[in-house]
Amino acid sequence: MAELIGSILVLLGAIFHFSAGLGMLRMPDAYTRMQAGTKASTLGNTLILLGLGFYHPEWSLKLLIIICFVLMTNPVSSHALARAAHMIRIPMTRRTTVDALRATRQRRRSGK
Amino acid sequence: MLELFVYLLCGSILASGILAIRLGSLMAAMVSGGLASLFAAVCYVLLGAPDVAMTEASIGSGLSTLIFLYAIRRTATAKE
Amino acid sequence: MRRAFVILVVVLFGLVFTSLVIAHNERHSLRPLAESYVKLIPQELGAPNVITGILLTYRAFDTLGEVAVLFMVAAGVGLVLGASNKRRKSSPRKVVETARLSSEIVQSGAQILAPLIAIFAAYIIMNGHRSAGGGFQGGAVIASGVLLLVLASTRYRVDLEFLSMTESAAGVLFVLTGIAGLIFAGGFLDNRMLPLGQFGAFFSAGAIPILSVLLGVKVGCELSVIIDRFRA
Numbered sequence: 001m002a003e004l005i006g007s008i009l010v011l012l013g014a015i016f017h018f019s020a021g022l023g024m025l026r027m028p029d030a031y032t033r034m035q036a037g038t039k040a041s042t043l044g045n046t047l048i049l050l051g052l053g054f055y056h057p058e059w060s061l062k063l064l065i066i067i068c069f070v071l072m073t074n075p076v077s078s079h080a081l082a083r084a085a086h087m088i089r090i091p092m093t094r095r096t097t098v099d100a101l102r103a104t105r106q107r108r109r110s111g112k
Numbered sequence: 113m114l115e116l117f118v119y120l121l122c123g124s125i126l127a128s129g130i131l132a133i134r135l136g137s138l139m140a141a142m143v144s145g146g147l148a149s150l151f152a153a154v155c156y157v158l159l160g161a162p163d164v165a166m167t168e169a170s171i172g173s174g175l176s177t178l179i180f181l182y183a184i185r186r187t188a189t190a191k192e
Numbered sequence: 193m194r195r196a197f198v199i200l201v202v203v204l205f206g207l208v209f210t211s212l213v214i215a216h217n218e219r220h221s222l223r224p225l226a227e228s229y230v231k232l233i234p235q236e237l238g239a240p241n242v243i244t245g246i247l248l249t250y251r252a253f254d255t256l257g258e259v260a261v262l263f264m265v266a267a268g269v270g271l272v273l274g275a276s277n278k279r280r281k282s283s284p285r286k287v288v289e290t291a292r293l294s295s296e297i298v299q300s301g302a303q304i305l306a307p308l309i310a311i312f313a314a315y316i317i318m319n320g321h322r323s324a325g326g327g328f329q330g331g332a333v334i335a336s337g338v339l340l341l342v343l344a345s346t347r348y349r350v351d352l353e354f355l356s357m358t359e360s361a362a363g364v365l366f367v368l369t370g371i372a373g374l375i376f377a378g379g380f381l382d383n384r385m386l387p388l389g390q391f392g393a394f395f396s397a398g399a400i401p402i403l404s405v406l407l408g409v410k411v412g413c414e415l416s417v418i419i420d421r422f423r424a
Contacts, residue, residue: 069308076301083295162324163243166316170332175415178339182422 002054009051016044028093030085038078045070114158121155138184146177238388239321239397247326248403252370252381259363259410266359266414273421294344302344309337317408321397327404331411338416342423350420359413366406369399 023036049067053060086101125148132144149172156165222230233245247255317330341348370381377385381403389396 072301072305076298080294080298083298163326163329166324166329167332170329170336174336175332175339175419178343179419179422186422 002057006051006054009047009054011051013044013047013051016040016047020044028095030090031082031092031096034078034082034085038074042070042074045074118155118158121151121158124151125155139181142177142180142184145180146173149173149176234391237383237397237400238391239400240391241321241323241326243324244320244326244400244404245397248400248407249381249383252403255407256366256370256381259366259407262411262414263359263363266417269418269421293346299345302340306337306341309333309340313337313408313412317404318394318401320404321400322394327407328411330404330408331415334408334412335415335419338412339419342419350416352417352420355413355417359410359417362406362410362413366403366410369403369406373399 017040020037020040023040024033027033027036046067049063049070053063083101092099128144128148128151132141132148135141135144149168153165153169153173156162156168221227229246229250230242233239233242237245237249239245313330313333316325316333317327320326320330338350342350373382373385374380377383383398383400383403386398386402388398395401
């Protein structure tokens with residue numbers, strides 16, 4: 001019974017990872033690709049590790065620590081990448097309407 | 113089954129090596145080098161050598177790629 | 193002409209490697225030397241991890257040679273890149289103002305992650321004799337932690353004198369431990385000078401944890417110094 005739940009969770013995690021890869025191929029520009037890659041793959045990682053915890057209950061504390069670590073590092077690194085991409089002025093797709101970071105940067109530059 | 117994974121990973125190492133030569137920009141080539149290191153580390157785990165895999169992952173994928181980045185930045189600014 | 197030569201060299205390399213791969217047939221039992229190591233190390237040295245036992249006792253002299261090679265690399269990098277850094281030290285304020293600050297999320301994230309990375313490195317070093325790990329791996333992880341701090345905030349200054357002195361002290365203590373092994377036990381860098389303890393406990397396998405710690409500190413300091421010298 002526990003193995004069935006674990007297998008379903010691992011399968012769900014694999015589906016999310018696949019959708020992350022598909023999103024990185026199909027999205028129009030760099031920023032949306034980063035968003036697809038980070039969010040879906042973080043959730044996929046979490047689900048796969050939870051499913052593994054059902055298979056081996058004695059590893060559950062270590063897997064929980066790994067999940068916390070992944071949740072701390074993946075979003076921070078993607079945030080740093082996106083800010084660096086904005087700084088070197090990678091063009092956004094025409095469908096984006098709001099650019100909050102550019103307004104903030106212009107205000108800071110003109111204010112200084 | 114294990115052998116199939118090892119063959120797939122060795123093919124990926126070859127592919128990222130060829131990518132590192134054929135790509136245009138230096139930064140992308142450097143990332144391909146780090147990718148080859150990562151696949152090699154997974155290979156080592158599958159072949160039963162976790163110590164070597166840890167060392168390869170931290171030094172090859174992490175430190176070596178970043179030292180390449182610093183070297184690229186230094187030679188780029190020295191050209192001007 | 194040059195292209196034909198390059199293609200010839202690549203084809204020859206390919207032939208050599210292909211013949212190696214084809215002629216490789218997998219063994220199903222260990223060679224006599226490996227088998228004797230696997231039998232001998234849990235009995236004599238009391239270390240469950242065979243690799244660390246070989247690296248830090250039976251072939252410890254080669255480890256000392258590797259440590260010397262790393263030291264030469266760090267000294268070479270310092271010699272080549274150290275001259276331009278003197279200009280940097282004279283005008284630190286100008287460099288700080290023109291460097292781009294990273295955002296607050298990245299800085300806070302790096303400040304939370306760096307102690308965790310240090311704990312993880314200490315765990316890898318201290319468990320070298322029980323599970324996978326050891327001195328080199330822990331040293332590389334410490335250097336990754338320092339690299340994270342260097343990349344996250346541009347104001348972070350690595351204290352070069354402290355690192356150089358720690359690295360040299362660790363190297364000297366490594367050799368002194370070896371000489372102590374010569375006096376108190378069988379030979380140079382023998383680990384039986386300290387009691388072997390219970391098999392698989394945290395403080396066991398003689399002097400192997402001490403040697404792992406010294407090795408990890410030395411490798412970590414060296415790689416951090418190399419990273420800081422490379423940073424323009």
